Amino acid sequence: MERFITLACLFIVFAIGFLNLLSKLKKIRKKVDFANEFIENLFQYVGSHGRDGEAYTWLIHRSSKMQSQMGSMGRLASFSPPYSRVRYENYEIIVNLLPSLRQSFVDRISVSDTLSDSYAATIHESILRYIGILDDNSESISEKIRNPFIWFTTGVSILFILPVQILSWFGIIGKSVLIFLTSSYIFRLIVGISSLIGFFSAIVGLVTGWDQFMALMKPIVSKII
Incomplete structure (x- = not known):
């Protein structure tokens, strides 16, 4: 069940990225x-x-x-x-x-x-x-x-932007602030790192299962912390 959920989440992120790129190309x-x-x-x-x-x-x-x-x-x-x-x-x-x-x-x-x-x-x-x-x-x-990994990073980027986008829709922040945040180097860096971590974590989780994956990561995280 856990693997199915992981696979479904991966598919959703890939689909969001792919459809976004396709929409941009169409426009x-x-x-x-x-x-x-x-x-x-x-x-x-x-x-x-x-x-x-x-x-x-x-x-x-x-x-x-x-x-x-x-x-x-x-x-x-x-x-x-x-x-x-x-x-x-x-x-x-x-x-x-x-x-x-x-x-x-x-x-x-x-x-x-x-x-x-x-x-x-x-x-x-x-x-x-x-x-x-x-x-x-x-x-x-x-x-x-043509690059599926870019589908994934694009999907992650959209999910990161979504909370800020919602604030912009409600007029809480201006559109200029939204553009500044999403076009900044720091934002792109965060998205890139998150995409890599998320992608490889999902793959490892699918291969080993989340319980085994968390058991594997626990000593590594404890050393870092």
Whole structure:
């Protein structure tokens, strides 16, 4: 019975870790699909020389979502529009350049073609860089999914985070505190050590039985204490 409980606990931890990694991979791929769809609509709008109102409406409607998902990848430290002496700091590319792109088509002067190409290229390149980061993250998680031990450490990490996460849900601690705690080196070290101890303890417990295992560990623990 004890071995069955141990095996069940191991399975639950492995399953939690595996499903968490799978969920992360699915979310990343969903973001990649959205980014590619955004680029497709951007090309459609630019290809119509600003005449495709439906494509522009789609872009504007989803521009805040795209900007939010891109985070720092969607901002320029500083930006000066072509043929302008004005310089903007921490410039949000998507939400600001889309209206500028539209205006360049509305103006319909010789310079506007250059402006529209410049704006479209800046938007496109920023999204491509963002997709590149997502692809890197996707590859990293895919590699982790192939490693069962990482399933276990991920599951342990989630169980460690859970009490703090619950406090965050109830507003007892802020989200920034949660992020700080879970991203700290000490937290990762504790999770790593706990994962190793928990994994090998469970394996030994399954092989020898908990009574024999505790009898084996008792003299070792007494020496340490």
